[in-house]
Every structure is written in structure tokens, then in C-alpha cells.
Amino acid sequence: MSMPKNIEKVKSALLVVLLLSTILLLYFFWENTSYNKISVHEDEINTEIPLSRDVTKPSKIIVSFGAGNYTVIPLKESNVWDSNLSDEVSIIKEFNKFGQSENILVEEITEAQFIEIMKFKSILAEFSYFIPFENFCEEYQIKKTQSYDVIENISSIGYSAESPDSLFIYDEKNKKYFRLVADSDHTDFLGLITSIEDKGYAPYYPLSVYLGVDNSILIPLDIETSMRNFYFRQDSYMHQVDKINEMAESFFGESFDFVRKITEDNGTIIYMYGYGQKVLIVNTDGSFEYKEELISESSAQLKYFDALDIALKFVSTHGSWESLDGVKVTPYIKDVDIDSSKKGSIKFTFGMDVNGVPLFYENGESIIVEVTLGQVTYYKRDMIDYDQEELDSIEAMSSQVGFSAVNMIAQNYEYIYKIISENKDGRINKDKNIIFEEVASLISNIQIGYFKPIVTNTINNQVRPVWIVTIEEYNIYFDLFNAEPVGYSQK
Amino acid sequence: MRKYLIALVVILSILCSTVFTSAATDPAVVIVNPVSNSTVYSNNLLISIKVTQPKTIKVKVFEEKQMVNGTLSAVSVLPLAPSNSASKTNFTSIPVIAAASFTSTNNLSFYTKQLNDLKQGLYRIQIDTVDATGQILYSNNSYVIVKEKEAEANADTKIFETPQSGTLQFLQNVLKTIFGN
Numbered sequence: 001m002s003m004p005k006n007i008e009k010v011k012s013a014l015l016v017v018l019l020l021s022t023i024l025l026l027y028f029f030w031e032n033t034s035y036n037k038i039s040v041h042e043d044e045i046n047t048e049i050p051l052s053r054d055v056t057k058p059s060k061i062i063v064s065f066g067a068g069n070y071t072v073i074p075l076k077e078s079n080v081w082d083s084n085l086s087d088e089v090s091i092i093k094e095f096n097k098f099g100q101s102e103n104i105l106v107e108e109i110t111e112a113q114f115i116e117i118m119k120f121k122s123i124l125a126e127f128s129y130f131i132p133f134e135n136f137c138e139e140y141q142i143k144k145t146q147s148y149d150v151i152e153n154i155s156s157i158g159y160s161a162e163s164p165d166s167l168f169i170y171d172e173k174n175k176k177y178f179r180l181v182a183d184s185d186h187t188d189f190l191g192l193i194t195s196i197e198d199k200g201y202a203p204y205y206p207l208s209v210y211l212g213v214d215n216s217i218l219i220p221l222d223i224e225t226s227m228r229n230f231y232f233r234q235d236s237y238m239h240q241v242d243k244i245n246e247m248a249e250s251f252f253g254e255s256f257d258f259v260r261k262i263t264e265d266n267g268t269i270i271y272m273y274g275y276g277q278k279v280l281i282v283n284t285d286g287s288f289e290y291k292e293e294l295i296s297e298s299s300a301q302l303k304y305f306d307a308l309d310i311a312l313k314f315v316s317t318h319g320s321w322e323s324l325d326g327v328k329v330t331p332y333i334k335d336v337d338i339d340s341s342k343k344g345s346i347k348f349t350f351g352m353d354v355n356g357v358p359l360f361y362e363n364g365e366s367i368i369v370e371v372t373l374g375q376v377t378y379y380k381r382d383m384i385d386y387d388q389e390e391l392d393s394i395e396a397m398s399s400q401v402g403f404s405a406v407n408m409i410a411q412n413y414e415y416i417y418k419i420i421s422e423n424k425d426g427r428i429n430k431d432k433n434i435i436f437e438e439v440a441s442l443i444s445n446i447q448i449g450y451f452k453p454i455v456t457n458t459i460n461n462q463v464r465p466v467w468i469v470t471i472e473e474y475n476i477y478f479d480l481f482n483a484e485p486v487g488y489s490q491k
Numbered sequence: 492m493r494k495y496l497i498a499l500v501v502i503l504s505i506l507c508s509t510v511f512t513s514a515a516t517d518p519a520v521v522i523v524n525p526v527s528n529s530t531v532y533s534n535n536l537l538i539s540i541k542v543t544q545p546k547t548i549k550v551k552v553f554e555e556k557q558m559v560n561g562t563l564s565a566v567s568v569l570p571l572a573p574s575n576s577a578s579k580t581n582f583t584s585i586p587v588i589a590a591a592s593f594t595s596t597n598n599l600s601f602y603t604k605q606l607n608d609l610k611q612g613l614y615r616i617q618i619d620t621v622d623a624t625g626q627i628l629y630s631n632n633s634y635v636i637v638k639e640k641e642a643e644a645n646a647d648t649k650i651f652e653t654p655q656s657g658t659l660q661f662l663q664n665v666l667k668t669i670f671g672n
Contacts (some may be wrong), residue, residue: 067533067640110650116650163651179651203535203605210539210601212523221537221605406539408600436599 006271009424014022036052049316052308057081057332058125066121070218071201076356083124091125092140094187098167099143101182105149114168114177117160123193124158129336130173135304136249143374149176156197159189210406223402223448227465228394232285235324235383238267243324244282251280285455287382294372301344302374311348314376323385329354345372355395358449360468362487384452405446408467408483413439415485420472451477517620517629519544525635532638534609540602542595547621550591553584555613565612609637
């Protein structure tokens with residue numbers, strides 16, 4: 001009697017397994033997904049994923065010591081913005097303290113008032129993009145009051161000793177300036193400014209002081225640096241088949257089910273899943289471009305930092321945040337494009353810094369990720385590879401004095417004018433003095449960095465130290481030591 | 492007699508032209524900063540000089556002091572009018588930095604230098620345009636008064652009105668939400 005019972009039990013078990021298999025297979029077909037999305041890769045667990053706060057850094061922190069004395073904190077000293085160390089003062093920590101006040105009033109002020117108050121002893125962190133203020137407060141655990149509702153975005157945040165109970169915020173998207181007034185001063189921003197002054201600083205002055213033109217952007221008096229030219233390689237070359245395959249597998253799985261591979265006449269390789277729902281393009285210049293059709297039907301827009309987390313994780317599992325050969329660079333958000341017309345998509349452009357110095361490309365960007373409703377719909381990767389040890393030994397050599405920024409402009413104003421005048425009427429046949437004043441007044445930023453030219457051959461490619469002049473939609477690059485033009489890029 | 496008159500005219504012409512040359516300023520050399528006869532409220536001073544021709548300049552900075560009760564003292568910055576040329580002749584010029592030489596090789600260059608830890612007083616920036624032999628062709632002078640940094644902070648700086656009360660702010664925000672900006 002027990003035999004038939006056992007057989008029945010086995011039959012029941014088989015039926016259950018068959019039923020579950022049917023449900024799983026139906027899921028694959030209806031949700032149009034693949035096995036590798038469910039399976040856990042070892043790489044996925046071990047890959048280093050940068051934190052949102054690590055890549056969210058102001059493009060510059062301006063410190064005014066009063067009476068026309070300034071300095072600009074470089075990107076690599078991000079601890080002034082946000083620090084994990086308990087004994088280190090930072091802007092975020094002080095903003096948190098400010099938020100503890102019981103009554104905070106928010107009033108809109110004018111640009112003139114904002115500029116005027118920041119001329120006194122002050123500190124101002126400026127981003128090159130804007131972040132939704134509500135999401136910013138959530139991410140940095142800043143206590144939010146109802147009075148903050150009028151502030152939609154944050155692009156800059158500042159403190160001035162002339163108004164010690166206040167903080168100042170600029171919303172670049174809406175061109176609005178705000179003053180947040182607390183009932184008393186709980187912060188130690190003044191201590192932060194004093195500590196920067198006491199440590200010694202590189203002096204900066206407004207361009208107006210050097211050149212006598214109407215322009216308040218700050219430039220250094222002089223630059224001493226250990227930056228040098230160094231050779232770089234593409235992230236991958238077309239003959240590196242294993243490397244390219246490994247990259248493609250991270251998108252389509254090891255078996256490449258339903259994936260076609262097309263090689264074009266110019267050497268470009270295209271991987272296409274299905275009828276183009278997912279496409280990976282491997283370019284001959286070493287860059288990768290990935291596009292995925294939107295499948296989410298949700299109408300809810302993802303929060304800014306949630307979208308950023310998705311972007312950070314996606315890159316870490318599709319190529320990583322290092323070069324494909326493992327050279328470490330430090331990513332930071334360079335630009336953000338929040339497009340509510342495209343179903344709430346957020347496009348993050350990431351820059352990289354090499355040994356604390358930002359890297360600029362003559363063409364393109366290091367990494368671009370677009371997140372739409374929780375899904376990565378676009379990913380462009382154009383990293384470089386180089387010998388880290390060689391770079392470290394080069395930079396260990398003695399410092400050199402860079403070409404004066406002021407004379408770099410004086411030497412090249414006609415060249416700059418020629419670039420910004422391309423295809424623009426009304427900017428021809430002007431007197432040299434007028435050209436100089438026009439160029440000097442239009443410059444919106446000057447900084448130093450590393451410059452990667454467009455790849456021309458596979459052997460002699462060098463990244464070089466440069467001055468970067470930002471004017472209208474252009475970044476124009478000049479050799480840091482002799483001020484010769486080396487190229488330009490357009491936004 | 493006639494010869495003596497001619498000789499006298501020639502000598503006077505030479506003398507006058509020399510005087511004219513040594514008093515003339517170089518139009519191709521302009522002090523951009525500090526603005527002449529201005530007041531700077533800082534211990535640090537940026538000197539910026541624009542040179543619009545290929546030439547060599549020598550830059551010197553002096554502190555102008557005057558004798559008070561047998562002691563050289565800083566010039567009182569109030570109520571001195573540095574544009575008053577008569578008052579300048581009573582000064583003793585104390586060098587602040589050694590003469591710095593700058594050569595421009597094109598039609599637009601800037602000489603820049605920062606002076607640190609200046610004390611309150613009157614300063615003169617002298618720029619001599621020199622030829623290849625070092626002879627001074629032109630000379631520019633500019634005066635600036637340096638005051639203590641704290642003096643600026645005491646100035647009336649009422650930039651903001653008193654912020655509105657919390658209730659009024661709340662009502663304003665509600666109205667803005669209903670009707671827009």
C-alpha cells in the first residue's frame with residue numbers, strides 16, 4: 001500500500017515543478033527579460049560603487065577674506081565641502097547645524113544683494129548644475145522646514161560673516177537668490193574661513209583688477225604645479241577582442257541569446273538584442289555607447305539621488321569606474337540635464353580627475369548616463385588608460401611655474417575672438433582694443449586641468465597640462481607653460 | 492650778438508626738451524591697479540601694469556614718510572590729499588621692494604605683483620620705461636593710500652531690510668502658491 005502512496009507523492013512533486021517552470025518561462029516571455037538580469041554575478045558583488053555624496057562636489061569653492069582678498073579651493077580638497085571626519089569642519093556639516101534652528105525665514109533677494117554680501121568675509125560653494133532642493137536636503141539629512149518650499153533647486157550655497165545668522169542659496173534654473181535667516185548663529189562657518197586663511201592660500205583676484213575690464217571672475221596670481229605631459233592609451237582597441245567581448249557580456253550575458261553582432265566597414269562593432277531593444281556600439285576610438293528602449297510604464301518621476309544611485313551602480317557593473325585595465329580615476333558629476341519633457345529623464349555627465357586635477361576632452365566626455373523612470377536608457381563610456389606609476393613619478397619631480405593667466409589672455413585674445421566669432425555676424429573688423437575688452441568681459445571661467453586631444457594616431461598621444469578658458473559655449477585650451485593654443489571644444 | 496642769441500635759444504630748447512622728457516609719462520604704460528589716488532583697505536596690494544608696446548619697464552614701490560618731531564612717520568592718511576603736489580615734496584621715500592624689471596615682447600602684456608603685509612600709510616608706485624642701455628625714457632608715478640582692513644568693515648553696510656515675521660512669510664508663500672509669482 002505504501003508504494004502507490006509514494007508514487008502519488010512523486011507525481012505531485014513533479015506537477016509542482018512543472019507548474020513553477022511554466023510560470024517562470026511565461027515571465028521571461030511577457031517581461032522580455034533575460035536570465036542574466038536575475039542571476040547574481042560575482043563581479044556585481046565585488047565592484048566598487050562610488051557613493052552619491054562622493055561624486056556630488058561643487059565645481060569651485062570661493063573664499064573671500066574681505067577687502068578684495070580671495071582664494072578658490074581646488075576640486076581635490078573636497079573635504080571643505082563634505083567631510084566624514086568628526087573633527088573636520090565642512091560646509092555640509094555647518095548647513096546641518098544651521099538647519100537645527102527653530103525658526104528659519106526664507107526671503108528672496110536680488111542678485112546685487114547676493115553679490116554685495118559675498119564680497120565680505122564669506123565662503124561660497126558653486127555647482128555647475130542644479131539639484132532639486134528637497135532631494136538635496138533629504139540626501140544630506142538637513143532638517144527641512146515649510147519655509148524652504150519656495151526654493152526649488154540649489155546651485156550655490158554661501159555664508160557671509162556680514163550676515164552671520166543667514167545662509168544664501170542660488171537657484172540657477174530659475175535665476176533666483178534666497179536668504180535663509182535663522183534666529184541665531186549656531187554655525188562655525190567663520191572658523192572654517194579662518195582655518196583656510198591660517199593654513200595659507202593661493203591668492204586670487206577678480207579679472208577686473210588685473211585687466212581693468214568689467215568681469216568679476218577670479219583668477220590666480222600665479223600657478224606653481226607638478227603637472228606634466230603624460231602618454232595615454234584608449235580604453236580598448238579593436239584588436240583587443242577579449243576585452244570587448246567581456247564588456248559586451250556585461251550587457252547581454254555570456255551566451256549572447258538573441259544578440260546579433262554587426263561589424264561595419266570602418267571597424268565599428270554593433271551588438272543588437274532582438275529588434276534593437278538594446279544596442280551596444282563599440283567605436284574604433286575606444287568608446288562604448290549603449291542604448292536601451294524604455295520598458296517601464298510607471299509615470300512617477302524618480303528622485304534625483306535615486307536616479308544617481310542607479311547610474312553609479314550601472315557603470316560599476318558595465319565597465320566599472322576605472323579604466324578597463326584597472327587605472328583608478330576619481331569621478332565627479334560635471335553636469336546634469338533634468339528633462340521633464342522626456343518622461344522625467346535625468347542625464348548625468350561625469351568628469352574624471354587624474355591625481356586631483358580635472359581631465360578635459362577635446363571631444364566628448366568621460367561617462368554619460370541617462371536614467372529614465374528608474375531604467376538606464378543611455379550610457380556612453382570614453383575612458384582613457386595610462387601608466388599610473390609613470391604619472392606618479394613624473395609628478396614627483398619639482399614644481400614649475402605656469403604661464404601667467406593674465407598674459408595668457410593678453411597673448412591669445414585675438415585667437416579666442418576668432419573662435420567665438422565663427423559663423424556670427426557683427427563680430428568682424430573691430431578695433432583690437434575693443435576685441436580685447438569684449439573677450440575679457442565675456443570669459444566666464446578660467447582654471448587649470450589636464451587636456452586629452454582627439455585621438456590622431458595610436459602611438460604618440462599625450463595628455464597635457466592646460467589653462468582652460470570658458471567663454472560662451474566654448475572651452476578653449478592653452479598650454480599651461482607657454483600659453484600656446486592646443487584646441488577647443490564646444491558644449 | 493646775433494650768434495649769442497641763437498646759442499641761447501638752442502641751449503634753452505635743449506634744456507626745456509630734457510625737462511619735458513623727464514616729466515612725461517609713457518602712454519604705452521598704464522597702471523591698471525591700484526587706481527591712482529585711491530584707498531585700499533587691505534594689507535595686501537596687487538599691482539597690475541598694462542604695457543601696450545614691446546619695451547622694458549622698471550617698477551619700484553616706495554612708502555612716503557614725513558618727519559614728525561624728528562622721527563620719520565607714516566603719512567597720516569586722513570585728511571591728506573595726495574594729489575596736492577606741494578605736500579609730496581616734504582616726503583621721504585622709503586623703498587618697499589627692490590626695482591623689478593619687466594620686458595614686454597608684444598603689443599599687450601601685463602606686469603603683476605602682490606605686495607603683502609603693508610602697513611597703513613601712503614605709497615608711491617614708480618614705473619620707469621628704460622631703453623637698452625638702462626637710460627630712463629619715461630617715468631610714471633601713482634599714489635595709493637593703504638588703510639587697515641577693519642576700517643571697511645565698520646562702514647554702513649545695510650544691504651538687507653529686516654526680514655518679515657514668520658506669519659507674514661507663511662501667508663506670502665501661500666498666496667504665491669495660489670496665484671504664482
